Amino acid sequence: MIFTGFLPNATKKDLRIALGFLLLPWQWLLLRKGRYIRDIEEKLKNYFQTPYTYTFDSGRTALQKALEALQIHTGDEILVQAYTCIVVSNAIRWAGGTPVYVDIQDDFNMDPHDLVLKITNRSKVLIIQHTFGTPACLERLIMIAKQHNLIIIEDCAHSLGVKHQKKLTGTFGDIGMFSFGSDKVVSSMRGGALITHNKKIGEKIKNLQQQLPLPSRLKTIQHLLSFPAFAIGKPLYKFGGRYFLAILKKCNILGRIIYKREKEGREVPFYPSQYANAFAAILVNQLKDIDMVNEHRKKIAHVYSTRITNKNIILPPKNEESNYLRYTILVHNPIHIIQAARKQGIILGNWYDAVIAPSDSNISSANYTIHSCPHAEKIASCSVNLPTNRSIDKRKIEKILSFINRYGN
């Protein structure tokens, strides 16, 4: 089987670390709190060369705390691109802001022309998302933000380690936000971070981080269990592993990437929280691989871009800087191709299958007005993601190419 998601970065060492926290009684006290949090924050500080770096339970919490640190007031407008995730909209609303959606370009990132049209005298913050690891049109967006006195948060949930003109994404704006969620560049199943050079903002973020509760013990265990569950369920997927994973999920033994309440635009009782020490221990192991996994993704994307010849498929624009966290193609009928691929043992991705994803989210709770970002709506209705993760080798890529090039012909 070939997987696009399902914790695709996890290594054997990550599994050993997770099992250590789950099975060794002397590690249970260190599940939530311990030295790995300080350790990972130091490592991120060195990686980004930023003086202020703080971790959180997730990217969405990091984003909410970034906005709270900026002391936005009720009704302040936060400009964010459509073709984003419901948890981004929730973070904005829970910090007290109103999301205002900006349309996108063909590279899946914010369209500067539409940004100008959406700015009002209530606009306070601009969130620049580097979708699928492709750097947004930074020069133009930053110039517009400066002209209108907007504070910039870069949403680097997909672009950890990606550079634009040799400078890391996340270091262009006032605050950089990162995610270590299950299918991200590197992953500890759950986690997020903020970086900033600004002392005043940095101190506010630190205060907010310290006021957060420790992560729930139950949720930490549920997310840690994903490591052994996927290690068993993925290789056996065709032989019952699929049902094994579905049952674990249904019985709430595994944590969710997005909870039902979040899709409805409602808060969950167990988050926001601090980052868990057990996840930080896994991230310490993963972090050293950032550049290697991003290089790997670029190579896989290059193969797709040169060898997909199917005229029914639109390829993403080429971008030398992108890590192509997921290589997103546009097709006439995404559900059909996903189902056809599954029959061939290929699980394609459906990230951003809606303008505010996932598609079963309540977009009116997210303050999105239908037809306000037509290009994003069109692209979302055609998007399918091909995998670029570290498990994709020559044999798997040949299988994917053979399926894709024959599809619909």
Ligand SMILES: Cc1ncc(COP(=O)(O)O)c(C=O)c1O
């Ligand atoms: C663009 C973007 N920003 C932020 C987030 C939130 O990250 P997390 O899942 O760690 O909360 C996501 C989630 O996938 C995302 O796609």
